Amino acid sequence: MSTTTREAAGRCPRCGAAVHGDGRFVVWCAACDWNVDPAPPDEDRGRPARVRRALARRHGEHLLAETTDGGAPGPRRDPAALAAYAIALLVHGVTVVLAVGGTWFLVTGWGRPLMAVGLFLLALAWTLRPRPHRPPEDGTPILARADAPELYALIDEVAGVVGTRGADLVVVDAGVNASVTTCGVRGRRLLTLGLPLWEILTPQQRIALLGHEFGHYSNGDARHGRVLATAYRSLTTWRYYFAPAPDPSLLDLLVNLLSLPPRAVVHGVLALLDQLTLRATRRAEYLADSAAARAGSTEAAVGLMDRLLVADSAMTTLRREGNAAQVVRRGTEAGDRADGLWERLVADTESIPEGEYERQRRVGALRGHSVDSTHPPTHLRRARLLSATPVPAAVAMTGGRARAIAAELAATRRTVARHIVRHGFPG
Numbered sequence: 001m002s003t004t005t006r007e008a009a010g011r012c013p014r015c016g017a018a019v020h021g022d023g024r025f026v027v028w029c030a031a032c033d034w035n036v037d038p039a040p041p042d043e044d045r046g047r048p049a050r051v052r053r054a055l056a057r058r059h060g061e062h063l064l065a066e067t068t069d070g071g072a073p074g075p076r077r078d079p080a081a082l083a084a085y086a087i088a089l090l091v092h093g094v095t096v097v098l099a100v101g102g103t104w105f106l107v108t109g110w111g112r113p114l115m116a117v118g119l120f121l122l123a124l125a126w127t128l129r130p131r132p133h134r135p136p137e138d139g140t141p142i143l144a145r146a147d148a149p150e151l152y153a154l155i156d157e158v159a160g161v162v163g164t165r166g167a168d169l170v171v172v173d174a175g176v177n178a179s180v181t182t183c184g185v186r187g188r189r190l191l192t193l194g195l196p197l198w199e200i201l202t203p204q205q206r207i208a209l210l211g212h213e214f215g216h217y218s219n220g221d222a223r224h225g226r227v228l229a230t231a232y233r234s235l236t237t238w239r240y241y242f243a244p245a246p247d248p249s250l251l252d253l254l255v256n257l258l259s260l261p262p263r264a265v266v267h268g269v270l271a272l273l274d275q276l277t278l279r280a281t282r283r284a285e286y287l288a289d290s291a292a293a294r295a296g297s298t299e300a301a302v303g304l305m306d307r308l309l310v311a312d313s314a315m316t317t318l319r320r321e322g323n324a325a326q327v328v329r330r331g332t333e334a335g336d337r338a339d340g341l342w343e344r345l346v347a348d349t350e351s352i353p354e355g356e357y358e359r360q361r362r363v364g365a366l367r368g369h370s371v372d373s374t375h376p377p378t379h380l381r382r383a384r385l386l387s388a389t390p391v392p393a394a395v396a397m398t399g400g401r402a403r404a405i406a407a408e409l410a411a412t413r414r415t416v417a418r419h420i421v422r423h424g425f426p427g
Contacts, residue, residue: 014034015029015034019034021355033362036362064380087272087273087276088230088273089231091234092130095125098128099125102117102118104118128234130226130230132230133182140171142172143170150405151405154397155170159210162295164214164215165217166214169190173195174425176197176315177194178191178193178197179192195416197307200346201307205300207300207393208293208304215287216284219288238262243263244263286376293388297391300393313349314348338414338418364380
């Protein structure tokens with residue numbers, strides 16, 4: 001399917017300036033910002049989300065100035081991060097107490113009602129146990145080192161440049177994202193590459209992406225540690241258990257009232273962890289951007305920011321492709337559509353006009369930290385990279401290396417493309 005462009009032209013109803021736009025995107029006025037953000041997203045109204053947004057707004061500009069003035073500061077363990085670590089240990093300590101108490105009741109209360117209490121406490125502790133991330137088991141493609149030696153060699157080289165080790169497994173899914181997580185009791189590193197994002201990036205931007213993700217492990221990002229990550233998961237489970245019943249009966253009202261104090265404690269601990277780690281987490285994003293620039297070059301890191309700005313357009317393209325495949329008879333054209341999916345996605349992305357990139361930057365400035373308080377706004381991250389002294393790439397994606405990696409990903413590209421056209425885009 002070819003990309004079509006519908007030009008829209010007219011006058012701004014607010015200031016009268018001439019407006020021109022690609023009909024696929026929002027028509028807006030660059031002179032007065034009319035219609036620059038026609039559909040602001042709904043914000044999470046929950047108390048933890050409000051606290052995170054308030055903290056992000058309070059520290060955002062100061063943090064940007066701090067990391068910009070200092071260039072690319074190294075990892076830092078501040079007292080707040082250490083306090084968050086201690087609280088996470090206490091959260092896990094509660095789970096240990098429940099497990100020990102349940103075992104004691106089970107042993108000493110054998111044959112008596114206390115045995116039921118022990119079983120309950122053990123079951124509760126089991127649901128709250130620290131559970132590290134696990135590789136997907138739903139058929140998502142997983143590449144071992146033997147499956148993609150050139151890709152792993154690139155990952156190892158980038159990780160070495162930013163000061164950490166590479167990945168033990170690579171998962172390739174249909175997300176417009178990427179991440180590195182620690183999985184299993186042995187602490188293996190799992191790199192998840194969203195193939196749509198990988199495809200719309202240039203070779204050097206792909207290196208910058210890898211540099212950013214592995215940069216989180218070299219700059220002391222607290223929330224990437226297993227202790228804090230699993231503590232958050234345990235607290236989320238507690239919050240689920242104490243959540244008030246909707247449309248409560250009289251008995252439910254009583255239960256809601258009794259669960260109010262522990263629910264307040266859980267929310268308070270979550271808010272405190274957010275307050276202690278939010279600044280460090282957002283600082284870590286800036287430092288990861290610096291790692292991206294060191295690995296792939298400043299130019300590539302800035303280009304990566306621009307691609308992230310228009311990630312929604314890539315999602316729209318993939319949804320359209322998935323929906324179009326549903327209107328044809330299953331099994332007749334799906335293979336053909338899958339074979340050309342990535343080429344169409346790249347063509348659509350390359351055809352995005354500069355005006356849409358600028359609009360997205362202005363939208364980011366308007367929204368600030370209101371939507372995703374855990375990440376600095378993309379326009380600020382981009383501005384910080386541009387304000388620093390440009391750095392060249394420490395890792396180069398040569399033509400031969402790019403072709404070898406593409407060959408290693410060929411079968412996975414077909415698998416993910418067929419999944420999208422047969423089942424729709426999951427995003």
